[in-house]
Amino acid sequence: MNDTARKILAPTLFIVAILGFWEWAVWYNDLPDFRMASPSDLIPRYVQFWDLFLVKSWETLWRTVVGLGLAVVVGTLIGMVMGFSQFAREGLYPILVGFNAIPKATVVPIVALMFVGQHDFNTVLIAFMISFFPIAVSVSIGLSTLEPEYRDILRSLGASNFTIFWKIALPKTLPEFFGALKVAVTLAFIGTNLMEIVSPHGRGLGDLFDSGRISADYPLMFAVLFALAALGILLFYVVVFLERIFAGWAERSPG
Amino acid sequence: MQTDPSHYMIELREVTHAYKTKAGPLPVLDNLSIKIPENSFCAVVGPSGCGKSTLTRLVSGLMKPNEGQVWLHNKLVTSPRPTVGMAFQNPVLLEWRTILQNILLPLEIVKSPMSKAEAVERAHHLLDLVGLTGFAEKRPSELSGGMRQRASLCRSIIHKPDVLILDEPFGALDAFTREDLWCTMHDLRAQEPFTCLLITHDLRESVFLADQVVVMSGRPAHAQYVLDVDIPGKRTLDDLYAPKAVEMLATLRHQIQVAQGRTTDEDAPPPPPKPARSQPIPGAMQ
Numbered sequence: 342m343n344d345t346a347r348k349i350l351a352p353t354l355f356i357v358a359i360l361g362f363w364e365w366a367v368w369y370n371d372l373p374d375f376r377m378a379s380p381s382d383l384i385p386r387y388v389q390f391w392d393l394f395l396v397k398s399w400e401t402l403w404r405t406v407v408g409l410g411l412a413v414v415v416g417t418l419i420g421m422v423m424g425f426s427q428f429a430r431e432g433l434y435p436i437l438v439g440f441n442a443i444p445k446a447t448v449v450p451i452v453a454l455m456f457v458g459q460h461d462f463n464t465v466l467i468a469f470m471i472s473f474f475p476i477a478v479s480v481s482i483g484l485s486t487l488e489p490e491y492r493d494i495l496r497s498l499g500a501s502n503f504t505i506f507w508k509i510a511l512p513k514t515l516p517e518f519f520g521a522l523k524v525a526v527t528l529a530f531i532g533t534n535l536m537e538i539v540s541p542h543g544r545g546l547g548d549l550f551d552s553g554r555i556s557a558d559y560p561l562m563f564a565v566l567f568a569l570a571a572l573g574i575l576l577f578y579v580v581v582f583l584e585r586i587f588a589g590w591a592e593r594s595p596g
Numbered sequence: 597m598q599t600d601p602s603h604y605m606i607e608l609r610e611v612t613h614a615y616k617t618k619a620g621p622l623p624v625l626d627n628l629s630i631k632i633p634e635n636s637f638c639a640v641v642g643p644s645g646c647g648k649s650t651l652t653r654l655v656s657g658l659m660k661p662n663e664g665q666v667w668l669h670n671k672l673v674t675s676p677r678p679t680v681g682m683a684f685q686n687p688v689l690l691e692w693r694t695i696l697q698n699i700l701l702p703l704e705i706v707k708s709p710m711s712k713a714e715a716v717e718r719a720h721h722l723l724d725l726v727g728l729t730g731f732a733e734k735r736p737s738e739l740s741g742g743m744r745q746r747a748s749l750c751r752s753i754i755h756k757p758d759v760l761i762l763d764e765p766f767g768a769l770d771a772f773t774r775e776d777l778w779c780t781m782h783d784l785r786a787q788e789p790f791t792c793l794l795i796t797h798d799l800r801e802s803v804f805l806a807d808q809v810v811v812m813s814g815r816p817a818h819a820q821y822v823l824d825v826d827i828p829g830k831r832t833l834d835d836l837y838a839p840k841a842v843e844m845l846a847t848l849r850h851q852i853q854v855a856q857g858r859t860t861d862e863d864a865p866p867p868p869p870k871p872a873r874s875q876p877i878p879g880a881m882q
């Protein structure tokens with residue numbers, strides 16, 4: 342079996358097996374729809390609400406991506422400050438850790454009160470707040486652990502600090518950065534949904550989930566979960582794709 | 597302390613340096629003075645950890661000495677200079693660049709009259725010289741330690757520096773490649789003259805390549821002994837077996853032992869070369 346065939350066939354096989362088992366388990370235990378939905382119940386929901394699924398997915402998607410983009414910019418800046426200045430690192434670190442420790446579900450109502458009605462802004466804000474931490478930490482660690490030998494190659498030629506950052510420190514940190522981005526992308530996605538569900542405002546897949554909950558439409562709720570999983574996979578692999586392009590050199594060929 | 601400009605290409609005047617460590621200052625260099633005339637080759641040998649790499653960092657301007665002066669090109673060294681080429685003991689190459697891009701790196705910093713095409717041609721020429729033909733497009737991770745050292749050597753001279761500082765550049769090489777590269781160094785110097793400061797732990801290397809060999813004492817180090825190597829004309833590897841060279845090697849070996857503290861008698865004449873051992877070593881066959 343060649344490589345690409347296996348890469349497609351193996352996950353397909355596992356998905357089919359798991360869905361099959363699920364379908365069988367619901368049928369065998371004779372569970373009614375309001376206890377547990379089965380995969381075959383989901384298809385009618387997708388057919389019925391297809392347009393809604395597209396609109397709501399797009400709302401969730403763009404707000405996640407904007408929040409993540411913000412997290413990348415701010416996280417990288419904080420990481421740079423912490424990476425270059427030991428003083429800033431020691432000062433900021435406890436604050437960052439404390440901020441990160443606050444469960445974001447408790448921040449949602451506060452944000453919703455602070456910026457009443459600014460639903461898109463609030464959602465982006467939560468997505469950002471929940472996801473910038475790993476980026477800031479990885480960039481700061483990447484920069485502060487840069488071996489002095491790397492710096493010396495250019496420093497011995499009289500290069501400026503900016504040149505050293507641009508040509509050495511930045512590319513050298515990219516693998517760590519993408520590692521953090523893979524964590525952050527999932528976190529941002531959680532942040533968006535948190536806002537959509539904890540503070541319902543009629544937007545995003547969270548809203549569709551909420552209507553399923555209110556009308557006790559179990560299959561719809563499960564259908565939303567699957568849509569969320571699909572979006573999450575999409576976002577994750579976009580990051581993996583970017584990593585291949587920009588930090589592919591860090592991947593060792595096997596063997 | 598004298599402040600008149602130096603007439604040498606590289607001059608260290610009574611340089612004293614200590615590193616700050618958690619356990620207090622660690623004195624490394626103590627009144628070290630070295631003079632290297634323009635276009636001559638100086639090899640520095642000494643016990644491990646005596647401060648040889650520290651010396652290279654002071655000459656290249658990466659560090660400033662606590663006391664004393666470092667002169668380069670008639671100017672006091674206060675910061676790094678683009679006319680210096682440096683190959684580090686640990687030959688770091690940028691993993692995200694190809695070997696060719698790594699070698700061309702200095703030209704992205706230093707202004708050079710070379711055009712891009714000329715630079716690439718020079719890089720390929722240097723790769724040929726050090727025996728890395730065909731490796732230009734490889735990544736550093738695909739090279740062995742010795743190959744990386746050779747690539748880093750190419751990088752240090754790509755911008756035609758007039759001072760070359762080499763910190764054990766041939767350390768990870770097998771004896772045959774090493775001897776080839778010694779000859780390459782001689783050829784290079786004949787083509788484009790430069791002043792060279794070479795750190796090495798190979799006494800034969802120092803005698804074959806250098807015009808003067810400086811033996812550093814143990815830490816804190818000063819220049820314990822300076823040997824002038826006067827082998828006139830084009831040197832060949834056979835010169836190393838001439839009686840004069842053998843005598844120089846014996847002197848250096850003795851001086852290193854003094855530096856290591858194994859002998860205290862600094863003025864003792866070098867021991868005569870021992871005859872080859874022909875009897876089996878007692879107990880070696882058990």
Ligand SMILES: Nc1ncnc2c1ncn2[C@@H]1O[C@H](COP(=O)(O)OP(=O)(O)OP(=O)(O)O)[C@@H](O)[C@H]1O
Pocket residue numbers: 615616617622624643644645646647648649650651685815
């Ligand atoms: N950045 C540093 N901070 C503190 N101590 C250092 C530092 N760099 C080197 N030293 C110490 O200074 C001494 C001299 O180091 P140096 O690297 O110059 O030795 P060396 O002669 O090049 O040794 P080797 O032959 O093993 O390469 C060593 O004892 C080392 O532990």
Ligand SMILES: [Mg+2]
Pocket residue numbers: 648649650685763
């Ligand atoms: Mg050293």
